Amino acid sequence: MKKFTRLSMLLALSVALNIIEASLPLFNDYIPGLKLGLANIVTLFIIYKFDLKDAFYVGILRVFLVGILRTGLFSTTFFFSLSGVLLSIICMYLSKNVFKLSIIGVSIVGSIAHSTGQVITSIILLQMTSMVYYLPWLLLFSIPTGILVGIICKQLVKFYDEVLLFE
Amino acid sequence: MNKNDIKLIFIVLLIVILLFSLSLLRKEANVANVYYENDLILKIDLNINNTYEVEGYNGKVVIEVLNNKIRVVEENSPYHLCSKQGFIDKSGESIICLPNKIIIELPNNELDTEVS
Numbered sequence: 055m056k057k058f059t060r061l062s063m064l065l066a067l068s069v070a071l072n073i074i075e076a077s078l079p080l081f082n083d084y085i086p087g088l089k090l091g092l093a094n095i096v097t098l099f100i101i102y103k104f105d106l107k108d109a110f111y112v113g114i115l116r117v118f119l120v121g122i123l124r125t126g127l128f129s130t131t132f133f134f135s136l137s138g139v140l141l142s143i144i145c146m147y148l149s150k151n152v153f154k155l156s157i158i159g160v161s162i163v164g165s166i167a168h169s170t171g172q173v174i175t176s177i178i179l180l181q182m183t184s185m186v187y188y189l190p191w192l193l194l195f196s197i198p199t200g201i202l203v204g205i206i207c208k209q210l211v212k213f214y215d216e217v218l219l220f221e
Numbered sequence: 222m223n224k225n226d227i228k229l230i231f232i233v234l235l236i237v238i239l240l241f242s243l244s245l246l247r248k249e250a251n252v253a254n255v256y257y258e259n260d261l262i263l264k265i266d267l268n269i270n271n272t273y274e275v276e277g278y279n280g281k282v283v284i285e286v287l288n289n290k291i292r293v294v295e296e297n298s299p300y301h302l303c304s305k306q307g308f309i310d311k312s313g314e315s316i317i318c319l320p321n322k323i324i325i326e327l328p329n330n331e332l333d334t335e336v337s
Contacts, residue, residue, distance in 0.1 A: 156225075193233055
């Protein structure tokens with residue numbers, strides 16, 4: 055029950071972060087679609103402190119909620135986010151448990167997988183092969199944004215562990 | 222950060238450089254195809270400087286050709302992404318205006334030399 059409450063709060067947090075992020079355009083005039091990936095903090099945190107199944111639940115529910123609130127359910131953007139989230143969860147889990155990356159590395163992998171997933175979906179859904187040429191920009195920026203998200207998540211995990219000690 | 226993280230960053234940078242060099246190899250296009258909802262509605266010769274108007278889903282879309290480059294000048298959409306994108310000139314590139322259901326595509330040169 056405690057876990058359930060915590061996961062619901064994390065879900066609410068990830069939706070809020072996603073909406074805050076949408077109002078923070080980052081070089082959007084030059085590279086449309088580029089963002090910090092703040093919502094990934096929550097996904098990453100769940101992979102570290104809960105398990106893979108919970109990460110999938112929260113990730114998929116987040117995409118649905120953001121779809122209802124902001125982008126429209128089952129729109130093109132909705133499928134972009136859904137594929138991005140699913141691929142990033144799978145890749146982050148593998149990089150954590152198989153390739154033994156640190157939390158910052160896992161975060162970079164998540165960021166890369168998210169943009170790659172979206173590019174693949176746009177190629178399939180919109181038949182836009184030219185999106186491939188857009189990929190290097192996204193990959194380049196996923197390194198700094200991934201590091202930022204990783205550092206934030208590292209502090210969050212530390213803080214969470216300290217709080218749990220006093221419970 | 223551990224050793225594997227550094228390796229990861231290196232691999233990613235390598236892929237980025239590889240992809241960038243691939244996109245440098247592309248040739249400049251000489252025609253542009255304009256699609257509305259996947260139907261070809263206009264073929265534009267990039268060697269002639271001109272402006273064109275097409276009907277999009279949200280009203281008219283103004284396309285400009287200048288010095289073998291093409292861009293969207295004016296359109297009606299929430300974020301104006303396609304007019305912010307600016308000029309494109311390499312084959313394989315495209316300007317996509319989802320709210321207007323308009324796609325401007327620069328096809329590969331090989332196909333067009335056969336036609337003309």
